[in-house]
Amino acid sequence: MLTSPKTGAVLAWGDLLKSGNWIFIGSNAAVPNALIADLIAHSRGLHDIEVTHIQTLSDNVWAERRYSELFKVNALFIGGANVREAIAEGRADYTPCFLSEIPQLFREHLLPLDAALVMVSPPDEFGYCSLGVSVDVVSAAVRAARVVVAQVNPCMPRTCGHSFIHVDQIDAWAEKTEELPERPLPELDPVTEQIGQYVSLLIENGATLQLGVGRVSAAVLRYLGNHRDLGVHSEVISDGIIELMHSGVINNRKKTFHRGKVVTSFCIGTRAMYDFVDGNPHIEFYPAEHVNSPTRIARNDKMVSINGAIEVDLSGQVVSDSIGRKFYSGIGGQVDFIRGAALSRGGRPVIALPSTTRDGSRSRIVPTLAPGGGVVTSRGHVHYVVTEYGIASLHGKSIRERALELIRIAHPKFRRELLNEVRQFYWVPEYQEQAPTSVPELGPVEEKYFTFRGIRYTLRPLRPADERRLQEFFYTHNKETLMMRYNHHVTQMSREKSCSLVSVDQRRDLALCFTDRDGAAEVIQGVGRYYLNEADNNCEVAFVIKESRRGRGIATTLLREMEAIARRRGIARMFACVRRDNRPMLAVFENCGFQPASGSELDEVYLVLDLESADSS
Structure with missing residues (x-):
C-alpha cells in the first residue's frame, strides 16, 4: 500500500502515473521489486509506460512479453537475460550512453522522467533516508523526476557520502522488508x-x-x-x-x-x-x-x-x-x-x-x-x-x-x-614471418625484475614489436662496441635486419633483453641471445650491453639466466667466440664458468660451458 509521507494519505498508482509516462527503476542491488509488483497488480487503465534503467539485479519482470502492453523498456545498460531477449526481439530498446552523461539526459529532458521508483533505507531522526548501495544515476533520477516513489527497506544499509534523500523529496512510499540480491566473489580459473x-x-x-x-x-x-x-x-x-x-x-x-x-x-x-x-x-x-x-x-x-x-x-x-x-x-x-x-x-x-x-x-x-x-x-x-x-x-x-x-x-x-x-591490410611487412612465441622458463609472467645501482630493470624476451627499440639500441653503440660485437664495422641496422633479430622462435633459439624506463617509455639496455645447433645439441651465445650500463652486473645476470634456460631445455653445451682483446666480455664468460677451448684462433678465444658436467651445475 502506497502512502504519502507528508499527509499519511493512501495513494493509488493512478494518482501518480498516467498512460504514456516515463518511469525510472532503481539500479543494481537496489531494484524496488515490491513497488514494481504493486504497480503491476494495480495497473488497470495504464498502458505504454516507458521504463528506463541501467543494470538491475532482478528478475526484470517488466521486460517479460506478457507485460508488453503495460511497459516498454528502454535500457541504458543491459543487465538481464530477459531484457537482452526483449531487445533482440524488438520489444525493447537499448540506448548507448556514458554512465557519467545519463544524469544530463534526465536533467535536459532528453529522457524525461515522470516518476522514479527507488529503494531507500528507513529515515533517521532528521528525516533523511539513504539510497544505500546504489547512488549511481538513482540520485539524478530522484532530482529530475516529477514524482518519487520509494520502497523503504530496513535491509538497506545507510551509506556515507552524497547518498541521502529527505522524506520531503518523496511523494509516496511503502515499507517492505526485502533482502538485497547477493553476488558472491566468482570462482577463479x-x-x-x-x-x-x-x-x-x-x-x-x-x-x-x-x-x-x-x-x-x-x-x-x-x-x-x-x-x-x-x-x-x-x-x-x-x-x-x-x-x-x-x-x-x-x-x-x-x-x-x-x-x-x-x-x-x-x-x-x-x-x-x-x-x-x-x-x-x-x-x-x-x-x-x-x-x-x-x-x-x-x-x-x-x-x-x-x-x-x-x-x-x-x-x-x-x-x-x-x-x-x-x-x-x-x-x-x-x-x-x-x-x-x-x-x-x-x-x-x-x-x-x-x-x-x-x-x-x-x-x-x-x-x-x-x-x-x-x-x-x-x-x-x-x-x-x-x-x-x-x-x-x-x-x-x-x-x-x-x-x-x-x-x-x-x-x-x-x-x-x-x-x-x-x-591483408598491409599493417605488417612481408618480411615479418615469425609469429610471437613464449619463454615459459622465465616464469608465469615471462618477466623477472632486478635492481642494479638503484635502477629497476626488467628481464624479458625480445618481441617482434621491439623492432624500433632494437634499432635505437643499436644506434647508441660506439664504433668500438660494434667492432667487439660484430668483428667488423657495422654502420646500419635496417628495419628488415632489426625485424629478423626480434622475430625469434623462442622455442628453439633464445633472445632476451634488459629494459628500464625513460618516463613512460621502455628502453633496451642489454640484449643476450643464443642460437641452437640441433645436430650437436649445443648453442652459441652472445650479448651486448649499452656502454653507459656496463660494470653493474647486467651482463653476468643475463648470461646466467640464459644458462639456466639452456639447462632446463636439456642443451649439452654453450659456446662463445670472443675477440681476444675484449677483456671485459672474456671476464664475464670466465666468471660464469666458461673455459677456453683448444682451436682458438689468434684473434679470437673459443669458450665452452659443459652443461652436462656436474662441476658446471
Missing part, C-alpha cells in the same frame, strides 16, 4: 588468475584503482596483498576490497583526490559487503556524474582503470557492449574511466580479457571486428591490453607495432593465423 597476476604488475604502490565485479577484478585483488598504500575511486566496489582494507593495503593515504576515502557510486556483493559499507565513514558513495567524471577521475595520480571486453581488434579497438549485432551489456563507465586514467599523472588504462571464448574455439584478439560489433573504446584510448599470455603496451605505438603486440598476447594456436590475416 587458471586463465583468470594469470590475467590478474599480469594486471597486478601494472599497479604501482600508491596507485588508485577502478575495478569491476567480475572474475578479472577478483583475480587482480587477489594479487595485491603485497602492495602498499592503494586507493579506490571506482564506480562499483565488491567484497574483494574488504580484506585489503582490513590489512591496510587499501588505505587511500596516497590519493590526490578524496584522500583517505574509498569513493564509489554503487556496490554489489554479499551481505558481508552490504554490512561493511553500512555506516562506514571510510567509504563514500557519490552520484555517477561525480565518480565517473573523467576530469575528476584524472585528479587521482597513478589512476589505474581495469575494464573488460568482448573482443579487441589488432589496431586496438575494443568491443564491449555487443556480440556482433546482438547487444549484450552497455557502455557503462568504461570510457569514463579509460579516459580519466589516461589523463591522470602516471595513470594506466587497462583492458583485460581471456585470449579465447570459453570453449576455446575463437580468438578474442581478432584481425577485424565481427560484423555489427560496436566500438565502445576507440584505438586512441587504449594503453594496455592484457590476456593470460601477457601485457600488450599500445600507447604511442604504430598500427604495425600494435598488431604485433596484440598477436603476442593472443592464444598461441591463433597467432600464425592472425599474422597471416593482418598481412
Whole structure:
C-alpha cells in the first residue's frame, strides 16, 4: 500500500502515473521489486509506460512479453537475460550512453522522467533516508523526476557520502522488508588468475584503482596483498576490497583526490559487503556524474582503470557492449574511466580479457571486428591490453607495432593465423614471418625484475614489436662496441635486419633483453641471445650491453639466466667466440664458468660451458 509521507494519505498508482509516462527503476542491488509488483497488480487503465534503467539485479519482470502492453523498456545498460531477449526481439530498446552523461539526459529532458521508483533505507531522526548501495544515476533520477516513489527497506544499509534523500523529496512510499540480491566473489580459473597476476604488475604502490565485479577484478585483488598504500575511486566496489582494507593495503593515504576515502557510486556483493559499507565513514558513495567524471577521475595520480571486453581488434579497438549485432551489456563507465586514467599523472588504462571464448574455439584478439560489433573504446584510448599470455603496451605505438603486440598476447594456436590475416591490410611487412612465441622458463609472467645501482630493470624476451627499440639500441653503440660485437664495422641496422633479430622462435633459439624506463617509455639496455645447433645439441651465445650500463652486473645476470634456460631445455653445451682483446666480455664468460677451448684462433678465444658436467651445475 502506497502512502504519502507528508499527509499519511493512501495513494493509488493512478494518482501518480498516467498512460504514456516515463518511469525510472532503481539500479543494481537496489531494484524496488515490491513497488514494481504493486504497480503491476494495480495497473488497470495504464498502458505504454516507458521504463528506463541501467543494470538491475532482478528478475526484470517488466521486460517479460506478457507485460508488453503495460511497459516498454528502454535500457541504458543491459543487465538481464530477459531484457537482452526483449531487445533482440524488438520489444525493447537499448540506448548507448556514458554512465557519467545519463544524469544530463534526465536533467535536459532528453529522457524525461515522470516518476522514479527507488529503494531507500528507513529515515533517521532528521528525516533523511539513504539510497544505500546504489547512488549511481538513482540520485539524478530522484532530482529530475516529477514524482518519487520509494520502497523503504530496513535491509538497506545507510551509506556515507552524497547518498541521502529527505522524506520531503518523496511523494509516496511503502515499507517492505526485502533482502538485497547477493553476488558472491566468482570462482577463479587458471586463465583468470594469470590475467590478474599480469594486471597486478601494472599497479604501482600508491596507485588508485577502478575495478569491476567480475572474475578479472577478483583475480587482480587477489594479487595485491603485497602492495602498499592503494586507493579506490571506482564506480562499483565488491567484497574483494574488504580484506585489503582490513590489512591496510587499501588505505587511500596516497590519493590526490578524496584522500583517505574509498569513493564509489554503487556496490554489489554479499551481505558481508552490504554490512561493511553500512555506516562506514571510510567509504563514500557519490552520484555517477561525480565518480565517473573523467576530469575528476584524472585528479587521482597513478589512476589505474581495469575494464573488460568482448573482443579487441589488432589496431586496438575494443568491443564491449555487443556480440556482433546482438547487444549484450552497455557502455557503462568504461570510457569514463579509460579516459580519466589516461589523463591522470602516471595513470594506466587497462583492458583485460581471456585470449579465447570459453570453449576455446575463437580468438578474442581478432584481425577485424565481427560484423555489427560496436566500438565502445576507440584505438586512441587504449594503453594496455592484457590476456593470460601477457601485457600488450599500445600507447604511442604504430598500427604495425600494435598488431604485433596484440598477436603476442593472443592464444598461441591463433597467432600464425592472425599474422597471416593482418598481412591483408598491409599493417605488417612481408618480411615479418615469425609469429610471437613464449619463454615459459622465465616464469608465469615471462618477466623477472632486478635492481642494479638503484635502477629497476626488467628481464624479458625480445618481441617482434621491439623492432624500433632494437634499432635505437643499436644506434647508441660506439664504433668500438660494434667492432667487439660484430668483428667488423657495422654502420646500419635496417628495419628488415632489426625485424629478423626480434622475430625469434623462442622455442628453439633464445633472445632476451634488459629494459628500464625513460618516463613512460621502455628502453633496451642489454640484449643476450643464443642460437641452437640441433645436430650437436649445443648453442652459441652472445650479448651486448649499452656502454653507459656496463660494470653493474647486467651482463653476468643475463648470461646466467640464459644458462639456466639452456639447462632446463636439456642443451649439452654453450659456446662463445670472443675477440681476444675484449677483456671485459672474456671476464664475464670466465666468471660464469666458461673455459677456453683448444682451436682458438689468434684473434679470437673459443669458450665452452659443459652443461652436462656436474662441476658446471
